[in-house]
Amino acid sequence: EVQLVESGGGLVQPGRSLKLSCAASGFTFSNYYMAWVRQAPKKGLEWVATISTSGSRTYYPDSVKGRFTISRDNAKSSLYLQMNSLKSEDTATYYCARQRGRYFDFWGPGTMVTVSS
Amino acid sequence: IQLTQSPSLLSASVGDRVTLSCKGSQNINNYLAWYQQKLGEAPKLLIYNTNSLQTGIPSRFSGSGSGTDYTLTISSLQPEDVATYFCYQYNNGDTFGAGTKLELK
Numbered sequence: 001e002v003q004l005v006e007s008g009g010g011l012v013q014p015g016r017s018l019k020l021s022c023a024a025s026g027f028t029f030s031n032y033y034m035a036w037v038r039q040a041p042k043k044g045l046e047w048v049a050t051i052s053t054s055g056s057r058t059y060y061p062d063s064v065k066g067r068f069t070i071s072r073d074n075a076k077s078s079l080y081l082q083m084n085s086l087k088s089e090d091t092a093t094y095y096c097a098r099q100r101g102r103y104f105d106f107w108g109p110g111t112m113v114t115v116s117s
Numbered sequence: 118i119q120l121t122q123s124p125s126l127l128s129a130s131v132g133d134r135v136t137l138s139c140k141g142s143q144n145i146n147n148y149l150a151w152y153q154q155k156l157g158e159a160p161k162l163l164i165y166n167t168n169s170l171q172t173g174i175p176s177r178f179s180g181s182g183s184g185t186d187y188t189l190t191i192s193s194l195q196p197e198d199v200a201t202y203f204c205y206q207y208n209n210g211d212t213f214g215a216g217t218k219l220e221l222k
Contacts, residue, residue: 045152045160045203045213061211095159102207103150105171107159 002026002106004096009111012086022079022096022108029077030054033099036070036081037107038092046092049081050099064090086115118143118206120214128222135191137217139204144184148208151180151189154216155200163202164189196221 008020020036036048049070050059058070069082079096093112097104119142129135139149147167152160162171164180167187177192191198199221204214 044215045205047211047213100165102148102211103162103165103205104160105162105165107161109159 002098004098004106004108006094006096006108006111009094009113011114011116013117014087014115016086017082017084018086018113020081020083020094020096020111020113022081024077024079024096024098027098029072030074034070034072034079035097035099035104036068036079037095037097037104038090039095039110040089040092043092048094051079083113086113088115091115118145118209118212120204120206120212122202122204122214122217124217125215126218126220128220129194130222131194131196133194135194135198135219137189137202137219139182139187139189139214141185141187141206143209145187145206146208147183148206149180149182149187150205150207151178152203152205153198153200154203160203194219194221 003025005023012018035050038048039045051070055072067085071080091114093110095110096108098106121140123138149167151164154160163174163178168180179190181188201216201218203216206212
């Protein structure tokens with residue numbers, strides 16, 4: 001059974017940093033592109049970052065490019081999201097998701113990030 | 118590509134045939150998926166590539182469409198289908214629709 005479990009969320013002040021983690025199990029992690037998708041409170045979904053199977057290629061939307069860094073450790077079946085220079089508009093639930101082709105086929109339960117002073 | 122979902126809120130009765138719409142601002146070339154999100158839960162993939170049913174999803178869910186217009190149909194609404202449904206296009210960039218909230222009448 002595919003399982004994705006995020007951790008690392010919490011309350012952080014604007015301008016500070018936070019690192020999210022996602023532990024994967026139930027599939028061969030190194031065979032899949034992985035992604036982070038976020039959802040602001042009572043809002044829609046927004047893709048945040050994608051990483052290739054080896055980690056050599058990463059992709060971001062303009063809203064987080066230069067501030068967020070996605071990475072992975074295939075030996076640990078783990079995905080990470082380093083978030084720097086956080087803004088109030090980054091407040092959201094962050095989901096780790098497995099990519100199959102260009103869409104997301106499995107999602108974790110999410111971890112909440114609140115950016116506030 | 119912008120996605121417009123309609124209606125934003127839909128009330129229906131158990132057993133009804135329900136149709137949700139997703140319209141793109143440009144041709145999506147069938148690269149469209151549908152997700153179901155129940156309150157407090159992560160999204161669940163229902164349909165990918167316009168009409169391919171994800172493994173384990175009941176056959177009462179189906180997808181159709183082409184070009185800019187796409188539809189998710191629930192053939193016979195069940196109580197457990199109460200959720201918000203999002204469409205997602207991956208033809209040009211990545212865009213989610215704002216969602217249709219489906220409730221029981």
